[in-house]
Amino acid sequence: MADDRRLKVLSAIVADYVRTREPVGSRALVERYRLGVSPATIRNDMAALEDEGYLHQPHTSAGRVPTQKGYRLFVDQVARVKPLSAPERAAITALLTGEADLEQVVARTVRVLAQLTGQLAVVEYPSLRLTALRHLELVALSPTRVLLVIITDTGRVEQRTVSLGAEPEVRDGRGARAVSPEDVVDPLVLETLRARLNTALVGRRADDVAPALAALAEQAPAEERVLLAAVTSALVDALRPDAEERLVVAGTANLARSTLDFSSIGPLLDAVEEQVVLLRLFTDPDVAASSVPGRLTRSGAGGMRVSIGSENHEDALAEASVISASYGTGPDDAVAHLGVIGPTRMDYPATMAAVRAVARYLSRFLAGGEDPGDDGD
Numbered sequence: 001m002a003d004d005r006r007l008k009v010l011s012a013i014v015a016d017y018v019r020t021r022e023p024v025g026s027r028a029l030v031e032r033y034r035l036g037v038s039p040a041t042i043r044n045d046m047a048a049l050e051d052e053g054y055l056h057q058p059h060t061s062a063g064r065v066p067t068q069k070g071y072r073l074f075v076d077q078v079a080r081v082k083p084l085s086a087p088e089r090a091a092i093t094a095l096l097t098g099e100a101d102l103e104q105v106v107a108r109t110v111r112v113l114a115q116l117t118g119q120l121a122v123v124e125y126p127s128l129r130l131t132a133l134r135h136l137e138l139v140a141l142s143p144t145r146v147l148l149v150i151i152t153d154t155g156r157v158e159q160r161t162v163s164l165g166a167e168p169e170v171r172d173g174r175g176a177r178a179v180s181p182e183d184v185v186d187p188l189v190l191e192t193l194r195a196r197l198n199t200a201l202v203g204r205r206a207d208d209v210a211p212a213l214a215a216l217a218e219q220a221p222a223e224e225r226v227l228l229a230a231v232t233s234a235l236v237d238a239l240r241p242d243a244e245e246r247l248v249v250a251g252t253a254n255l256a257r258s259t260l261d262f263s264s265i266g267p268l269l270d271a272v273e274e275q276v277v278l279l280r281l282f283t284d285p286d287v288a289a290s291s292v293p294g295r296l297t298r299s300g301a302g303g304m305r306v307s308i309g310s311e312n313h314e315d316a317l318a319e320a321s322v323i324s325a326s327y328g329t330g331p332d333d334a335v336a337h338l339g340v341i342g343p344t345r346m347d348y349p350a351t352m353a354a355v356r357a358v359a360r361y362l363s364r365f366l367a368g369g370e371d372p373g374d375d376g377d
Contacts, residue, residue: 008035009045010054011078014066018347021260025063068309068344071321075306075348082349084357088116092361102126102155105365106248109338109358114251116354119342122278125246126154126328126335126366128239129206136201138194138231140185146227148234154335154366160234164226185227193224197231206239245336247275254342261343262319271316272341281312281322282337303334304356309344319344323351325359329367338362 012033016024026042029035035042046064049055054070057063066074084092095108106123113121128150137149141161150158164185200212213232220228249272259265271277282305304325310318323346324339338359340351 005037006045006049007078009042010049010070010074013055013064014074017065018345021345023058023063023065071308071344079348081353081356084353091116092357095361109362110248110250113338113340113354113358114254117340117351118254119340119351120251120255120272121340123248123338124282124336126152126156127245128152128156128158129241130335131156132203132205133201136197138190140190143185146185148231150238158238160238162230162234164230189223189227193227209239210236245279247278258343261345267316268320271314277314282324282339304352321346323355325355327359327363
């Protein structure tokens with residue numbers, strides 16, 4: 001739509017409706033906004049916007065409210081990311097104060113994002129498949145079980161229990177359980193294998209792990225082969241493409257307080273509990289998305305997506321909007337996503353600013369304190 005004045009009218013209606021949740025009439029626009037035209041002109045513009053599907057009049061005598069199409073036009077052509085206030089900046093900066101591991105930072109991040117936006121917040125842990133291995137540790141748990149600890153360059157830690165076979169049930173003459181020396185994992189073999197695995201795999205990403213493990217198996221001495229095979233199976237399983245990713249959610253109460261914006265809140269709350277639904281919202285390339293003008297595209301860390309109503313491709317989210325961004329160690333190195341879910345009646349500029357800023361700060365944490373490339377606020 002080329003008419004700049006009508007865009008201003010639409011923007012004013014969206015802002016007023018988000019604030020009041022009341023249909024907006026021409027009189028309210030004249031009183032609250034300096035649009036520089038007469039009330040009659042505004043009424044004509046509102047009628048034209050309604051004819052084009054951007055506004056809806058819920059009752060004959062009522063004002064207008066934005067439609068999904070209206071919100072989309074607002075986000076694509078009108079909305080601009082608002083600068084964060086000083087308290088908001090301070091709240092996000094606090095994420096990185098003091099010593100903290102990835103678990104703590106993600107937990108803080110999702111809480112702050114929910115507080116800043118007043119919406120339901122979701123943060124995905126850095127994907128094991130998209131990060132590089134920093135260290136592998138092998139710890140003997142029992143005669144036939146070893147703990148595999150996987151640490152990535154983003155600080156994510158995953159553990160897998162590796163079983164070499166059934167636990168031996170050997171008993172001595174007094175009936176007490178005893179273990180034969182040959183059944184015990186040799187500490188020297190375990191330490192040697194740990195060193196060999198780290199030499200071969202540190203710095204590699206998921207796609208490069210399997211070939212490196214195959215080459216390692218060809219050269220492995222006989223005493224390492226059983227243990228190496230078991231560890232290889234566990235590691236490849238942890239890094240497989242369909243491996244379950246981890247999400248953290250906060251602010252469900254915020255969503256519950258928006259019941260008046262939904263015909264039924266139950267299906268949406270049920271969908272939130274299904275993490276596969278949330279992951280699909282973040283990563284599905286078919287979900288309609290808008291890139292924020294002047295910002296990074298959604299292919300790299302910092303890329304932002306806004307999907308509104310039916311664009312989410314989920315019946316339970318047909319009345320919701322999802323604003324998400326990717327984060328990672330650099331602008332071309334996205335390893336996970338974060339975002340918020342709320343009603344379509346949402347303060348898009350402020351919410352987009354909070355999502356983008358939190359993604360930037362989380363990227364900075366992963367990059368070891370270095371700016372990941374976003375130009376900031």
